[in-house]
Amino acid sequence: MDHSGHGMHDMPMDLPPFTLGRALEFSPDVFFLAGCLLALGLYGWGVVRLRRRGDAWPVGRIVSFVVGVLSIALVMCTRLNDYGMVMFSVHMVQHMVISMLSPILLLLGAPVTLALRALPVASRRGAKGPRELLLALLHSRYMRIITHPVFTIPLFIASLYGLYFTPLFDFLMGSRPGHIAMMVHFLAVGLVFFWPIMGVDPGPHRPGYVMRMLELFAGMPFHAFFGIALMMATEPMVKAYENPPASLGLDALADQNAAGGIAWAFSEIPSVLVLIALVYQWYRSEQRQAVRKDRAADRDGDKELEAYNAYLASLQARGR
Numbered sequence: 001m002d003h004s005g006h007g008m009h010d011m012p013m014d015l016p017p018f019t020l021g022r023a024l025e026f027s028p029d030v031f032f033l034a035g036c037l038l039a040l041g042l043y044g045w046g047v048v049r050l051r052r053r054g055d056a057w058p059v060g061r062i063v064s065f066v067v068g069v070l071s072i073a074l075v076m077c078t079r080l081n082d083y084g085m086v087m088f089s090v091h092m093v094q095h096m097v098i099s100m101l102s103p104i105l106l107l108l109g110a111p112v113t114l115a116l117r118a119l120p121v122a123s124r125r126g127a128k129g130p131r132e133l134l135l136a137l138l139h140s141r142y143m144r145i146i147t148h149p150v151f152t153i154p155l156f157i158a159s160l161y162g163l164y165f166t167p168l169f170d171f172l173m174g175s176r177p178g179h180i181a182m183m184v185h186f187l188a189v190g191l192v193f194f195w196p197i198m199g200v201d202p203g204p205h206r207p208g209y210v211m212r213m214l215e216l217f218a219g220m221p222f223h224a225f226f227g228i229a230l231m232m233a234t235e236p237m238v239k240a241y242e243n244p245p246a247s248l249g250l251d252a253l254a255d256q257n258a259a260g261g262i263a264w265a266f267s268e269i270p271s272v273l274v275l276i277a278l279v280y281q282w283y284r285s286e287q288r289q290a291v292r293k294d295r296a297a298d299r300d301g302d303k304e305l306e307a308y309n310a311y312l313a314s315l316q317a318r319g320r
Contacts, residue, residue: 015247025078029076032307043114068107076183088252089258098187100190100266113201115131145205164238236253
């Protein structure tokens with residue numbers, strides 16, 4: 001059996017009934033395995049480079065990034081990927097993890113910040129090395145557009161309705177490159193949607209905390225409605241999963257209802273995760289501001305307070 005990623009046409013149709021043990025067996029998609037190893041390698045190189053220089057890099061960020069990469073490997077480099085080709089419910093687990101859980105974990109690892117700190121500055125003035133190119137990209141008009149909520153929220157919603165309820169999904173499921181492209185798209189959409197909201201890495205669009213929370217919740221009801229639509233359907237809505245292999249002993253409609261339940265329930269989990277991260281960031285930001293004010297007061301002998309006292313004294317003198 002070719003495990004490198006399967007289209008519906010070359011997918012073996014005699015998969016045994018689904019069990020978690022079978023689903024977690026190693027069955028790598030070469031494209032995603034190479035991508036995961038490359039991501040871990042580059043991130044590790046950045047951390048080692050900082051440490052050699054005597055700079056610290058938070059362990060929490062390393063853990064978050066590694067777990068994020070492993071979550072992608074879990075759904076794309078095990079037999080979950082094989083089952084996902086013939087079971088709508090398993091495919092939905094893949095979709096939800098790679099578009100809503102993996103991006104949050106990767107972004108909490110602050111890979112852009114790490115790259116900016118680890119990449120060497122161009123040797124010649126005016127020359128463009130990797131660091132300068134990354135900075136140029138971050139400040140580009142293109143990046144301003146694709147991280148703006150007017151773009152990210154509709155894209156997030158269209159990724160569900162525009163894909164599953166049109167012939168595009170069946171077309172992509174028909175070939176290995178199509179399936180890989182779909183999964184890469186889910187990951188990319190998740191990253192551009194959550195990047196401005198998480199606010200860990202620098203980016204062109206950086207709203208305040210309340211605005212970020214509103215952005216987060218703007219897309220979630222659509223996710224829930226999508227899940228409910230699948231759960232309430234009385235016939236299979238996606239052709240690719242209409243006739244599951246007999247060896248699975250599966251009812252297509254029951255499987256679709258399960259997929260809807262997964263989509264509906266999953267929309268809540270990342271929201272809570274991101275909300276906790278945002279509240280924590282907000283708290284830290286307030287703490288830092290308070291410390292800055294205290295330092296400023298110590299530095300200038302609390303001039304603000306002195307000025308206010310002098311103002312009160314002048315009012316008192318006038319009153320007399």
